[in-house]
Amino acid sequence: MNLPKIGFTLGDPGGVGPEIVFDAIVKNLSNNQFISVVYGPKSLLDNVLWSPLVSLMRINLCKDLTYAQEGCINFVDCGEYKGEIVRNACAKNGQISFECILKAVSDAKATLLEAIVTGPICKESFLLAGLDFTGHTTLLKGLTESENVSMGFYTERLKTVLATVHIPLSEVPKAITQTCLDNAFENCLNFSSNLNIKDPVIAVAALNPHASEKGMFGHEERTIIKPTIVKWNNNGHRIFGPIPADTLYHRAYKGEFDFVISLYHDQGLIPIKLLNFHDAVNVTLGLPFIRTSPDHGTAFDISYQGKANSGSLQAALKLALKLSNVVCHTS
Incomplete structure (x- = not known):
């Protein structure tokens, strides 16, 4: 062998x-x-x-x-x-x-x-x-x-792909574009295929508190994130969101979703390291x-x-x- x-x-x-x-x-x-x-x-x-x-x-x-x-x-x-x-x-x-x-x-x-x-x-x-x-x-x-590279993090019960990488928090809102999300979705689906997870259920974290409460706390959910999700779902995928981040990771950890798309570094890494500090894995996708x-x-x-x-x-x-x-x- x-x-x-x-x-x-x-x-x-x-x-x-x-x-x-x-x-x-x-x-x-x-x-x-x-x-x-x-x-x-x-x-x-x-x-x-x-x-x-x-x-x-x-x-x-x-x-x-x-x-x-x-x-x-x-x-x-x-x-x-x-x-x-x-x-x-x-x-x-x-x-x-x-x-x-x-x-x-x-x-x-x-x-x-x-x-x-x-x-x-x-x-x-x-x-x-x-x-x-x-x-x-x-x-x-x-x-x-x-061209299209993403940071992914893997544990048995919680898997996330970051839409952005190491950038200042102040630059995150302008970095969240439909192209940025397209890249993250594509890498997430390829990662799922490599893990032999068929027809994955993917959730997208919201950027703003409470997913902006219909625009009260920001516009990104309505103008960028939701339209991108709809576009991908029209092609046969199962992507949900944007979902408020304060509940999403708990739901994913309990098994409701196969993957979470996190919009920025600490949003995705805090739950990963809190739950699996000694056995989480960083994987470069793309x-x-x-x-x-x-x-x-x-x-x-x-x-x-x-x-x-x-x-x-x-x-x-x-x-x-x-x-x-x-x-x-x-x-």
Whole structure:
């Protein structure tokens, strides 16, 4: 059986990324479901091999993926990390994490990987390195020249797709357009198909309190959101809304809806992290390959202390495998 190759980027070297990546691989490799390929600077290896679990694993240093083997951690050296590890935002952390992503994306675009699971990066480190990206989503969109990319978040009982990404809250109302919603609906339906959810029931969160109470608190529900929903429903889909956000996520969690379209970052992420902080998964929708990641950041304050929880990254790995199997089966 040909096992899928799953690429892992370590994220910001000063954060918890290196720890949780190796921990997640070691705890799941014995299932014999995948071949692991880790992208990072070789000089960081000594800083993660102190873990009793990781120290027992064989590390296979490989120049390219033709040398990748089963039953071990295959490691692709990406750049050189000089000096002591800096456990906060800095330029060298940003540059190294960027180089890891570049190499992994290159291999994924060449179909050498079935999926990429990314460790958390630090946006400030990127900026200090002169890299003007607001996160993985915009970076991956640019590297793959993808037109329609959305942030999605997955748990067993609550799944959401964001209509906008990392933008100031003050800019959200003008960003909510019919085109913006069209993109989110399209990516949500494709995500549903990849999860084998047939004929999904989708709910759209309102932007304003109480869905604006017939225009008392805003016009977006009446002039933008509702007409877009009607257009898609006329094509045979089941999309409901706009529904006041203060009740919608409870209803979705109870099983009334398969997916929620959230209009901005915190609207969708607060319920996800409240209910599933340690096992929610971020998935980038609209790329030519599968990309998942944990739903948390670098956590510099607990890195390299044995305190990091790899639960969310393990969930990201399991979702990547699930999507890989579906995509491979249906292709």
